[in-house]
Amino acid sequence: MPEMKNCTCSCAKENDEQKYKKLAELMKQYKNSEGSLIQVLHIAQAIFGCLPLELQRYIAQGMGKPLSEVSGVVTFYSFFATRPRGKHVIRVCLGTACYVRGGKKIITRLEEILGVGVGETTKDGLFTFEVARCIGACGLAPVIMIDDMVYKQVKPEKLENILAQYN
Amino acid sequence: MRIKNLEDLVKIKEEYNSKMAEYNYQILVCGGGGCVSSKCGEVKEALDRCLKGYGLSEKISVITTGCMGICALGPVVLIKPDETFYTKVTPEKIAEIVKSHIINGTILEKYTYYDKARQLYIPNINDIPFFKDQVKIALRNCGQIDYSSIEAYIAKDGYFAAAKALSKMSRQQVVEEIKKSGLRGRGGAGFPTGIKWEAGLKAISDQKYFVCNADEGDPGAFMDRSILEGDPHSVIEGMILGGYAVGANIGYIYVRAEYPIAVERLSTAIEEARRYGLLGKNLFSTDFEFELEIRIGAGAFVCGEETSLMASIEGRRGEPRQKPPFPFERGLFGKPTIINNVETLANIPPIIHKGAHWFSQFGTERSKGTKVFALAGNVVNTGLVEVPMGISLGDILFKIGDGIPQGKAFKAAQAGGPSGGCITKEFLNTPVDYENISKIGAIMGSGGLIVMNEDTCMVDTA
Numbered sequence A: 001m002p003e004m005k006n007c008t009c010s011c012a013k014e015n016d017e018q019k020y021k022k023l024a025e026l027m028k029q030y031k032n033s034e035g036s037l038i039q040v041l042h043i044a045q046a047i048f049g050c051l052p053l054e055l056q057r058y059i060a061q062g063m064g065k066p067l068s069e070v071s072g073v074v075t076f077y078s079f080f081a082t083r084p085r086g087k088h089v090i091r092v093c094l095g096t097a098c099y100v101r102g103g104k105k106i107i108t109r110l111e112e113i114l115g116v117g118v119g120e121t122t123k124d125g126l127f128t129f130e131v132a133r134c135i136g137a138c139g140l141a142p143v144i145m146i147d148d149m150v151y152k153q154v155k156p157e158k159l160e161n162i163l164a165q166y167n
Numbered sequence B: 001m002r003i004k005n006l007e008d009l010v011k012i013k014e015e016y017n018s019k020m021a022e023y024n025y026q027i028l029v030c031g032g033g034g035c036v037s038s039k040c041g042e043v044k045e046a047l048d049r050c051l052k053g054y055g056l057s058e059k060i061s062v063i064t065t066g067c068m069g070i071c072a073l074g075p076v077v078l079i080k081p082d083e084t085f086y087t088k089v090t091p092e093k094i095a096e097i098v099k100s101h102i103i104n105g106t107i108l109e110k111y112t113y114y115d116k117a118r119q120l121y122i123p124n125i126n127d128i129p130f131f132k133d134q135v136k137i138a139l140r141n142c143g144q145i146d147y148s149s150i151e152a153y154i155a156k157d158g159y160f161a162a163a164k165a166l167s168k169m170s171r172q173q174v175v176e177e178i179k180k181s182g183l184r185g186r187g188g189a190g191f192p193t194g195i196k197w198e199a200g201l202k203a204i205s206d207q208k209y210f211v212c213n214a215d216e217g218d219p220g221a222f223m224d225r226s227i228l229e230g231d232p233h234s235v236i237e238g239m240i241l242g243g244y245a246v247g248a249n250i251g252y253i254y255v256r257a258e259y260p261i262a263v264e265r266l267s268t269a270i271e272e273a274r275r276y277g278l279l280g281k282n283l284f285s286t287d288f289e290f291e292l293e294i295r296i297g298a299g300a301f302v303c304g305e306e307t308s309l310m311a312s313i314e315g316r317r318g319e320p321r322q323k324p325p326f327p328f329e330r331g332l333f334g335k336p337t338i339i340n341n342v343e344t345l346a347n348i349p350p351i352i353h354k355g356a357h358w359f360s361q362f363g364t365e366r367s368k369g370t371k372v373f374a375l376a377g378n379v380v381n382t383g384l385v386e387v388p389m390g391i392s393l394g395d396i397l398f399k400i401g402d403g404i405p406q407g408k409a410f411k412a413a414q415a416g417g418p419s420g421g422c423i424t425k426e427f428l429n430t431p432v433d434y435e436n437i438s439k440i441g442a443i444m445g446s447g448g449l450i451v452m453n454e455d456t457c458m459v460d461t462a
């Protein structure tokens, strides 16, 4: 998905008006291709960071769909966020393999370090803390994922060093 | 270039192989998901630097591959032609390895695989028990070739099956071949693939679709991910064959959002295939056309189930619906749709290329071929294995998996995800195939095997 990539790196510099314009262009391309709502939402989230209600309304209009349908989709999928997320998203895998190898201890330690619970964002806006269904690295359990990077065989003591790499 | 026939493929294969034959060594660096998180990127950089320092960059080819299977020992490196296998490689170790192995011609044993039970190093990959008992069909290229190169795939007879089917076989013949092979769906239910395809072929409609299920929802499972990342063209070729067999000219691959690397590698492979004329119009100079699109999930467990997956591709909430109507009657956008799992599709090209008879020599009476398992939890060799159906669970866990770490006792293995079941000690001799696994109250599922030792509390994991 090349659009998503370009967006995350260039968009910080863009203002809202430019972002809306970009989204409108993309929606024009996608509007006539069947079943593309989820793709548009992925792109919109990459541009704006999250999908608050007013943005959902804008997308509904652009795609010629009722708002209820757009909201229904946004709330169904856990990858879509309606509130701003932190700059980085930490996902702790709680699949069975990670659980067996100590995933729960990772959660407890992260809560201590970040000072927030699962589903919340740190006060400085740096990290959003989530749990994930299996992220497919069970051979290396327990794992956590920060943005697109997977960290393997994580021990609670290693967490502070890992987080220090992000700012 | 546009590939028009089998001869074009053979030419690419020969050119690639003769180019490779010019190198003194090929160094394969595992770039599977596991090794990426063990920082194989740094190892590869150090290797490139080191070879450059010796002025050897032209004489040795460095190839990044998909998962070699033994992820717990990553980053891993395989040197060919002598097939020496180095484990837990670091940038410092790779410099030593190059000096000893490449410059001085001496295998650096201390960095090769160590067999704890027998207390000896096993340098040759083919002598390591983990690899010896495996039979690789779906994973045939995984960890063996440069995943990013379509030529490398073609050099392993890739797209030969597509060329054969499209130019020499009728749709019905392709369906018959798959039926005869006895292949059953690897996505969990074990439904015979040929019978599903026949229903797809018989469905009458102006438009049909072919869908690949790459949602891989079972915890503990990472087989499909490794195939997509390590050998994306095998899935693309499987889809071309499936599309041809049932008469579908549009395909979708639904990949879960948690697999960004898989999406990236698959997109590149699709673009390459298109550039070579293997997707699009007039494939192999016939009037068959096939287009392929990736759809990315958005994090919902139920989307692995086929009806909810199709709802999700349509851009709706991924909620399952009642069957019938079955997807082959009314599927995606209300049209007949055939949906198969990633591993199922990776098995298709070799079946068409080598024949149903070749495939059905592996496995048991009613479960033919092999199954890929992801070993996770309390087992020494966590990673990815492919074994003939009918092998015992004990052999998978103790011969290939090398048992439980720290000499602990085996308690149970969870197969088939949380909805599956736990297999306990008394059933370790059970042959692993669809029938026998369900007889002992577990299910084959998609192939996640999570091993628990005596310390694991079963109540908590359920």
Ligand SMILES: Cc1cc2nc3c(=O)[nH]c(=O)nc-3n(C[C@H](O)[C@H](O)[C@H](O)COP(=O)(O)O)c2cc1C
Binding pocket: B184, B185, B186, B187, B188, B189, B190, B191, B193, B213, B214, B215, B216, B217, B218, B302, B303, B304, B305, B306, B307, B339, B340, B341, B342, B344, B345, B446
């Ligand atoms: C709850 C549920 C989850 C499923 N998850 C997956 C999955 O992650 N991957 C998959 O290939 N099939 C999954 N399936 C099976 C699919 O519905 C479908 O049968 C399969 O993709 C067909 O492909 P196959 O015949 O090649 O196995 C799931 C089924 C159910 C009921």
Ligand code: FES
Binding pocket: B030, B031, B032, B033, B034, B035, B036, B066, B067, B068, B069, B070, B071, B072, B074, B075, B076, B383, B384
């Ligand atoms: S990722 Fe390298 S061996 Fe599995």
